[in-house]
Amino acid sequence: MRKIIYATGLVLTMAAMSSCKKYLDIVPVGSVIPTTVADFKKELDAAYLLAELDKGLSSYRGDEITVNETRSRDVDVISNNFLWDENGPTKGQTYNWQTKYQKIFYANHIIEAAPAATGGSQAQKDQLIGEAHLMRAYTYFNLVNLFGNAYNETTAATDKAVPLITEVDMEKVARRNTVKEVYTQILADLEQGLALVNVDDFEVSQSYRFSKTAAWAMAARVYLYTHQWDKALNAAKAALEKKSTLVDFNNSNALPTLYNSIETIQAYEQNFNVITIQTAYVSDKLFSLYNTTGDLRPKIFYGKDSKGKNTVAKVVNSNSYRQSFRTAEMYLIAAEAAAQLNQPDVARNYINQLTQRRHTPVFHATEQIRLATLSGNALLQEIYDERFRELSFEGHRWFDLRRTKQPEIVHTLKGKTYTLKAGDPRYTIRIPMDAVANNPLLNE
Structure with missing residues (x-):
């Protein structure tokens, strides 16, 4: 065998x-x-x-999407997840x-x-x-x-x-x-991988592969999720030492989610297909977090349909839109880890390095003043909001909600309201029924 x-x-x-x-x-x-x-x-x-x-599908469970109900056939594909009932009655898309x-x-x-x-x-x-x-x-x-x-x-x-x-x-x-x-x-494999990989960065045509920089980026994310703040900060720094470039939206409208973006660390995953991205509208909650005059991202990340609804432009259904790790996330991981370590000045510095490329100069000046007043939980919440704004529709939001506060989420579909309670057990997805049927031990 x-x-x-x-x-x-x-x-x-x-x-x-x-x-x-x-x-x-x-x-x-x-x-x-x-x-x-x-x-x-x-x-x-x-x-x-x-x-x-899976990450595109799980995005429907969070608070960044409202459903485009005009795509009635496609609604059935995502509705089980939108309603936190992944093994529900609708024959929709399932997890891989x-x-x-x-x-x-x-x-x-x-x-x-x-x-x-x-x-x-x-x-x-x-x-x-x-x-x-x-x-x-x-x-x-x-x-x-x-x-x-x-x-x-x-x-x-x-x-x-x-x-x-x-x-x-x-x-x-x-x-x-x-x-x-x-x-x-995971941590043992990360250690082995970091010790063995010896290519710092691959050429664009092979940017899907795990390089040394991608390994440090993955380590930063894993350490963040496991609350190892010192290690998360150090790993993010290691990744940024190898690659720290950011698109400046003041002079470019290049999407950072393209595989050949200057922000790309690893262009491996394509999280959405044509159904899951075209059935998604930008939620009012997400869109309201942007200052639409001073923050340059809404005009680059989103569009509008004929009914004036906010649609997603940053991750359309194309093989060119691939991102697993990019530099912007490393700045945000470093900021969050520093805030958790009670290093607010360090956290603010990482946020400002990112948002300087996302804001107009005038708006950024006012944001720096506001940011300087934040500390403790208020600073952490600002970092969570910044992750929401910057990393929207890239497969992060549902997992950020899970690993932080697990708040109540309310969804509306076909005139009915559905609620995921704070700390609800449905913040963990059930193993697919076909996998359980093939291996009953998964029920234990």
Whole structure:
């Protein structure tokens, strides 16, 4: 079983589980046993190619979207998530459980088998294995934040999350591991990945790959989510030391969410498809957070339809709109971590470096004065609001709500009002029903 199965273009196909309830299964289509660094590089490329749309779908659960109900057929695709009932009656888009474990399968095999690969330099082999560790870390990070409780130091050791599979074992039926166990694996893979990857930044055509800068950016995000403020600040600084460029909206309307943006650290994920982005209007709550005369982002990030509704321009359905990590997020992580460490001047400095490129000079001068008056919880709230403004529709908001205050959210659909209560258990998404049907241990 220790060979990777390839179809045309080296695509491995995962099948539904058989009656023997194997956790994962492989459909043989024609087989190639990778032996060289080039072979394993193709295997890793196949993992990079696997599409996921979970972050766009989960965005409907938060407060940045109102539904364009004129797209009546598409409303059914997203309504389960908009109503926090992901296993509900409507046959809509579901989460990519199998795809994530397919990526993990690739990563596991490369980590296990690639050390014996031939035909490349040691540096190339290290980079390849390092990328596999980072692929596994990032995939588990996304899994635990979709299907596990938000990280809480006091409960992480007992909160159930997702199964950890770190070896190629086709017969294994896996139980759910805890949030703490999953994060322990994520951090171990991050450490390994940072030690092995040796390419600081890839050329634009390969910007989807995990570089050293992308590894530091991922570390900053993981440390932020796990409340390791010192490490989050240091990792964000490390990423910014390697790349700190920002688009200045005073002299450019270039979208920072394009794969070839000067802000791109890693252009890996495309979070929305044509249905999920065109069925989204910008919520009044989000739009009202901008000063539409002094903040330059609304005119660049959004548009208007024929009815005057605010639409999304920054992440349209195109392969060119890909972002997993960009420099603006690093400034905001550094600001939040510094604020948590009671370093308000440091936090304000990072915010000002970003917003100077997003505001007109006159408005920015007044904002600097206002920002200087904020400290403590008020400064933190400003940083959360700035993340909302800057990172909207990039797959952050739902997870920011989960990891911070978990506030009450009210949605309206087809004339009815629905409420997610503060701290509601539905802030954690249930594991897809088809995954549970294939592995009943996921119910434990």
